[in-house]
Amino acid sequence: MRQIDPDFLALPLRRLADAALQRARDLGAEHADFRLERVRAETLRLYDARLEGSMDADDLGYAVRVVKDGTWGFAAGIDLTPEAAERVAEQAVEVASVAAPVNRERIELAAEPVHGDVTWVSAYDIDPFDVPLHEKVTLLADWSGGLLGSADHVQASLMQVKEQKFYADSAGTTTTQQRVRVHPVLSAMKAADGRFEEMRTLAPPAGRGFEYLTGTGWDFPAELAELPVHLAEKLAAPSVEAGDYDLVIHPSNLWLTIHESIGHATELDRALGYEAAYAGTSFATFDKLGELVYGSPVMNVTGDRTAEHGLATVGFDDEGVATREFDIVTGGVLTGYQLDRRMALMKGLGRSNGCAFADSPGHMPIQRMANVSLKPAPGGPTTEELISGVERGIYVMGDKSWSIDMQRYNFQFTGQRFYRITSGRLDGQLRDVAYQATTTDFWRSMEAVGGPRTYVLGGAFNCGKGQPGQVAPVSHGCPSALFRGVRILNTVQEGGK
Helix, strand or coil, X not given: CCCCCHHHHCCCHHHHHHHHHHHHHHCCCCEEEEEEEEEEEEEEEEECCEEEEEEEEEEEEEEEEEEECCEEEEEEECCCCHHHHHHHHHHHHHHHHHHHHHCCCCCCCCCCCXXXXXXXXXXXXXXXXXXXXXXXXXXXXXXXXXXXXXXXEEEEXXXXXXXXXXXXXXXXXXXXXXXXXXXXXXXXXXEECCEEEEEECCCCCECCCHHHHHCCCCCHHHHHHHHHHHHHHHHHCCECCCEEEEEEECHHHHHHHHHHHHHCCCEHHHHCCCCCXXXXXCCCCHHXXXXXXXXXXXXXXXXXXXXXXXXXXXXXXXXXXXCCEEEEEECCEECCCECCHHHXXXXXXXXXXXXXXXXXXXXXXXXXXXXXXXXXXCCCCCHHHHHHCCCEEEEEECCCCEEECCCCXXXXXXXXXXXXXXXXXXXXXXXXXXXXXXXXXXXXXEEEECCHHHCEEEEEEEEEECCCCEEEEEEEEECCEEEEEEEEEEHHHHHHC
């Protein structure tokens, strides 16, 4: 049974929280919450099967957030004594008091049931920080060495994070959580005939432990065995002819389009303009809720912070809200947003759906993305069946580069591999491919989604947002999907103009 590490539980969690929360109450705070966390991160990088770099970071501290006179106050500290926690609470209240005269929006939080003394641990088997460093390096070096015979150079990396959080607030909620995530990547590079190509593994990051690299959840040996063949085919592939094509897009590529054109666009703080100075706004403004035809009738998108092995999966968010699944797009229509407690009450949307997150004890929680996913069709087609319905098209696999405007509306995406589809069959690889569209045109062109057997949970460790900047892990699941009449660019020709 997975358990929270004893060394974390041995910290004076409750004594610090009690001291900070009581001091905030004494100073007149309407709301106060205390969050102590330890975030450990390790990254390994290998080049041509040799260790190039290793980073091991350990961040331990706590934060006090208050609402005083309808104004936010926040402060953080690292001294693990009740007296220091009281001083941090005093600083948070002082910040609120100083800011109150210029505050133009009274802060009030949506109600949330009290969750008393709850523990939650993510779904993993082997803590990657329990695995000796030399074993990780040896595994990556062995994988790299197997590719070097057919590639000029190979890069390998492994990112691992263990996040532990203790949360308590003045309403009585107390939660203790631990989650683990890993992201292994290998890239093979080869030059031929004056051209250079790279091929990367499609294995997504996952809310799993080290078992992910040794046979649970992904078959790395099988993928690595096929990688040199795919790379050689790409080197010999013809350049695409620009024009309109039908596309069948694999989850290894479509997850990123979901992230950029749906995930970010349906963050309510962004839709209301709170991110305009840094990360932009959204075309999916609040007045369009329940009316905007986002996509075709087969488009059903949910936010879910409970998905097994999801990177954004937790039991409770950083405002003490119990997480759940919720609708964002239903039958092609915009039906929901991602919320924190303030946004939920401000727009009359009831309870928060648990999307508050801070990436370190030194940062204040902001509204961050849930695992935003496109649902498969029950009993829906296989990827091969989707391809069989295309006369002239392209099959897209793997993510690479992308661009999208500040309203999350105009975009283009490339990928790792592209296959010509001719009369319902794959007909060799193409290169220099990018697809371009507006968000609504693209999702309205989606004619069919695959069944559950085509569904894959992709994602990223490093979604950026906020000032000061924060990064958050997030997954996006989706099936393969068929899109009709999407504009294809030739990236070499377009780049040369």
